[in-house]
Amino acid sequence: MRKLTIVGIGPGDYDGMTIRAVKALEEADVIVGYTVYCNLVKPHFPDKTFISTPMMREIERCRMALESAAEGKTTAMVCSGDAGIYGMASPVLELALEYGVEVKVVAGVTAASSGSALLGSPLSGDFSVISLSDLLTPSEAIEQRLECAAKGDFCIVIYNPSSHKRKDHLRRACETIMRYRSPETVCGIARNIGREGERFDIISLKELAESETDMFSTVFIGNSSTRRIGDRMVTPRGYSHE
Amino acid sequence: MRKLTIVGIGPGDYDGMTIRAVKALEEADVIVGYTVYCNLVKPHFPDKTFISTPMMREIERCRMALESAAEGKTTAMVCSGDAGIYGMASPVLELALEYGVEVKVVAGVTAASSGSALLGSPLSGDFSVISLSDLLTPSEAIEQRLECAAKGDFCIVIYNPSSHKRKDHLRRACETIMRYRSPETVCGIARNIGREGERFDIISLKELAESETDMFSTVFIGNSSTRRIGDRMVTPRGYSHE
Numbered sequence: 001m002r003k004l005t006i007v008g009i010g011p012g013d014y015d016g017m018t019i020r021a022v023k024a025l026e027e028a029d030v031i032v033g034y035t036v037y038c039n040l041v042k043p044h045f046p047d048k049t050f051i052s053t054p055m056m057r058e059i060e061r062c063r064m065a066l067e068s069a070a071e072g073k074t075t076a077m078v079c080s081g082d083a084g085i086y087g088m089a090s091p092v093l094e095l096a097l098e099y100g101v102e103v104k105v106v107a108g109v110t111a112a113s114s115g116s117a118l119l120g121s122p123l124s125g126d127f128s129v130i131s132l133s134d135l136l137t138p139s140e141a142i143e144q145r146l147e148c149a150a151k152g153d154f155c156i157v158i159y160n161p162s163s164h165k166r167k168d169h170l171r172r173a174c175e176t177i178m179r180y181r182s183p184e185t186v187c188g189i190a191r192n193i194g195r196e197g198e199r200f201d202i203i204s205l206k207e208l209a210e211s212e213t214d215m216f217s218t219v220f221i222g223n224s225s226t227r228r229i230g231d232r233m234v235t236p237r238g239y240s241h242e
Numbered sequence: 243m244r245k246l247t248i249v250g251i252g253p254g255d256y257d258g259m260t261i262r263a264v265k266a267l268e269e270a271d272v273i274v275g276y277t278v279y280c281n282l283v284k285p286h287f288p289d290k291t292f293i294s295t296p297m298m299r300e301i302e303r304c305r306m307a308l309e310s311a312a313e314g315k316t317t318a319m320v321c322s323g324d325a326g327i328y329g330m331a332s333p334v335l336e337l338a339l340e341y342g343v344e345v346k347v348v349a350g351v352t353a354a355s356s357g358s359a360l361l362g363s364p365l366s367g368d369f370s371v372i373s374l375s376d377l378l379t380p381s382e383a384i385e386q387r388l389e390c391a392a393k394g395d396f397c398i399v400i401y402n403p404s405s406h407k408r409k410d411h412l413r414r415a416c417e418t419i420m421r422y423r424s425p426e427t428v429c430g431i432a433r434n435i436g437r438e439g440e441r442f443d444i445i446s447l448k449e450l451a452e453s454e455t456d457m458f459s460t461v462f463i464g465n466s467s468t469r470r471i472g473d474r475m476v477t478p479r480g481y482s483h484e
Contacts, residue, residue, distance in 0.1 A: 015265065018260050082359075085355065085366070090479050105362070107356045108355065113349040117250075117324075121325075141395070149391075
């Protein structure tokens with residue numbers, strides 16, 4: 001059976017890829033992906049055929065990858081972070097039966113993990129991952145999830161905190177969470193993880209509400225026990241330290 | 243300043259490690275970890291000094307790693323999955339100032355991602371990660387988080403679904419979730435990810451409540467739109483497929 005491999009490339013730098021991801025791209029003849037992600041891997045796999053499409057053309061991109069695989073070409077599709085977390089694994093799996101193509105997913109390091117490593121260890125307790133993008137999820141559902149995660153004292157990771165069209169989404173999310181959690185809650189922003197300009201900020205929830213973020217930012221909101229230790233953001237696991 | 247690197251090695255096989263994790267272990271003179279994880283990496287780094295301690299000796303292990311680093315030895319501590327998700331990054335960061343050691347965290351692929359890749363794409367929507375281990379978290383807090391995650395229609399990943407002492411925790415968790423979610427909800431169990439005996443089952447929430455799991459199992463509970471497509475578990479992202 002023809003096969004398509006969906007590869008999570010991690011935050012963006014070569015060292016952030018798994019060995020399995022590198023091998024899958026080495027074995028591929030054709031690499032398909034969003035232009036930005038193709039450009040990240042191209043320097044390391046210069047002899048491959050790249051097929052890239054701009055943002056917002058996700059289904060077209062999935063179909064191009066499935067067609068390439070159906071033609072018998074060894075094809076890999078690249079996603080940033082993990083292929084299964086707000087990635088392309090799901091739309092490809094929904095379409096694959098149509099093309100008679102078997103899909104293999106290669107996991108990658110998602111921004112919850114790579115951003116956490118940069119900040120310290122904010123996710124050592126139970127946590128929830130929520131995207132603020134309302135392109136595919138109704139904003140009422142996002143609002144309800146923010147409330148539930150805040151009530152449950154989950155650490156919260158926010159993907160897609162803002163875009164040109166949704167400048168105030170993060171502020172509104174913080175206001176929702178502040179109904180259940182102190183404005184002094186320790187929060188973090190990881191920016192440009194694994195890319196040029198990588199840096200992090202540790203601030204309060206109140207300050208986060210007024211912060212600027214972009215599509216290369218991942219936001220971490222601590223739970224009730226999260227603390228700043230030195231210059232890092234840490235959620236204690238609860239061990240006694242004798 | 244002396245430095246300790248906490249390395250997430252992913253699910254357990256060499257190919258599941260990131261390039262950065264491999265480099266960190268290559269550079270280390272001393273590798274510290276839980277016996278099982280040390281044994282996973284030992285064949286690939288045979289010339290290193292290994293310091294391993296059995297389960298339940300986490301703080302002792304952290305202190306041994308910090309002491310080794312404080313003595314000026316290039317030291318890495320290994321964790322399975324990601325170092326920040328139920329890993330050792332947090333207790334090490336809590337202790338590091340005592341030793342004057344700088345801590346660097348290398349992210350890895352956590353079981354939410356590696357198990358998801360095996361099952362298909364169960365986590366394409368917002369999701370919550372909850373450990374059923376009540377060693378460090380009161381069982382009332384775990385119960386409340388299960389309720390909040392179920393109410394918020396989050397996909398739910400369960401770490402540590404059972405142990406010898408907690409045989410009925412998964413059944414009780416499923417009963418809590420079934421108060422908010424259909425017993426027919428599509429669920430998955432990923433077993434021995436990246437190790438011998440790797441396999442997965444896709445079953446209903448009702449069946450999950452009666453399933454046997456162990457400490458090498460990760461459990462995925464779908465949201466209201468999760469479906470079985472072919473032999474895979476998929477949560478659609480909501481794209482239209484024209």
